[in-house]
Amino acid sequence: MSSAEARAAAxxxxxxxxxxLIAVLxxxxxxxxxxxxxxxxxxxxxxxxxxxxGVPENPEGWLLTVARxxxxxxxxxxxxxxxxxxxxxxxxxxxxxxxxxxGADTPPGxxxxxxxxxxxxxxxxxxELLFVCAHPAIDPAVRTPLMLQAVLGFEAAEIARAFxxxxxxxxxxxxxxxxxxKDARIPFAIPDRRAMPERLFPVLEAVYGCAAISLRxxxxxxxxxxxxxxxxxxxxxxxxxxxxGLASLTTFALAWSxxxxxxxxEEQDPxxxxxxxxxxxxxxLRKAQPSxxxxxxxxxxxxxxxxxxxxxxGETDWAALNTLYTALLxxxxxLGAAVAAxxxxxxxxxxxxxxxALPSDGVEAFQPYWAARADQMMxxxxxxxxxxxxxxxxxDDVAVAQFLRGRAVVATSAEESRAPGSA
Numbered sequence: 001m002s003s004a005e006a007r008a009a010a011x012x013x014x015x016x017x018x019x020x021l022i023a024v025l026x027x028x029x030x031x032x033x034x035x036x037x038x039x040x041x042x043x044x045x046x047x048x049x050x051x052x053x054g055v056p057e058n059p060e061g062w063l064l065t066v067a068r069x070x071x072x073x074x075x076x077x078x079x080x081x082x083x084x085x086x087x088x089x090x091x092x093x094x095x096x097x098x099x100x101x102x103g104a105d106t107p108p109g110x111x112x113x114x115x116x117x118x119x120x121x122x123x124x125x126x127x128e129l130l131f132v133c134a135h136p137a138i139d140p141a142v143r144t145p146l147m148l149q150a151v152l153g154f155e156a157a158e159i160a161r162a163f164x165x166x167x168x169x170x171x172x173x174x175x176x177x178x179x180x181x182k183d184a185r186i187p188f189a190i191p192d193r194r195a196m197p198e199r200l201f202p203v204l205e206a207v208y209g210c211a212a213i214s215l216r217x218x219x220x221x222x223x224x225x226x227x228x229x230x231x232x233x234x235x236x237x238x239x240x241x242x243x244x245g246l247a248s249l250t251t252f253a254l255a256w257s258x259x260x261x262x263x264x265x266e267e268q269d270p271x272x273x274x275x276x277x278x279x280x281x282x283x284x285l286r287k288a289q290p291s292x293x294x295x296x297x298x299x300x301x302x303x304x305x306x307x308x309x310x311x312x313x314g315e316t317d318w319a320a321l322n323t324l325y326t327a328l329l330x331x332x333x334x335l336g337a338a339v340a341a342x343x344x345x346x347x348x349x350x351x352x353x354x355x356x357a358l359p360s361d362g363v364e365a366f367q368p369y370w371a372a373r374a375d376q377m378m379x380x381x382x383x384x385x386x387x388x389x390x391x392x393x394x395x396d397d398v399a400v401a402q403f404l405r406g407r408a409v410v411a412t413s414a415e416e417s418r419a420p421g422s423a
Contacts, residue, residue: 134199147206244288245297252304270311296332
């Protein structure tokens, strides 16, 4: 087996099993940081051994056994952390190995070698772990970032971008949260369905964050699994409007996700969108029938439904979007929503109105602001090249940066053509 094949197998195991392995390793000690270190070491061992020995029949059991050995090394000799010997015999006979492996038709996340048959059990292992991280004793401000890192496997820098904070700040928050879990002996225990309502909001935020981050990462990302988690969660809760709103929102996002570079949604050909996913998104949105005012995820899903309707009508209903964004800014105000609302205002009432509506606080390093400002300036006949270039500098998405630099070139050419004496 080549090193590339071994790395691909390890990456697949990480995507499928990272969160559940962390939960098992941290269950006895409540030390998430140690669990992460041990699991990281087991993945390093996999990359060393799998190319020559082949991928084991049960990669998850192999990784878990090696990580447990590394934990024991730390516990036995805190001062001298001797690397654990790779116990392939133990890995081959790990209790997980006797369980049936998931087949090719098993839905993402549904296979759980550790699951029991408790009727109150949540049943989907990653959702259970997300609810673990929503424990009331954990700082509310860090619950969702902790889920994104410890359960869904995102790097601190990726989470920081999603929350519009400095990477160092987010890393410090996560370290403090893990230290508090260890020092306060917060139980790393799986809750049952009775705990879901009171812990729900940060879990919804984590699934939303998983979708938002993944959609920027390309076709091999977790975007599809985020949608699966959202739909599964909504089904478990049955009548929670916000959960169905999130299921709808993540489904619409998949309907027009692309693998051939970046194209703004309004410039995409709607005939290329997935009619099946659009129909599913609309069906989930119909299930989100609130007893009171709609929530944030319902409104965001409704916004996506308006965009999806362009496939049927050939036009975007900017007035409907304006109404929905006005409501969203009341229910769930955010910098991103304010920028998007300004863009809609510009389409509806002209780019000058859009420019005036753009927020001014906290936008210096907020990439969507500069992209939106550049677009409005371009439409108003102003020189937008500098704003496009600033937006390109602030993104780490190569396709987005390439698109924005291309727009900067177009903006420069347009400005030169307007200059006195130009042909």
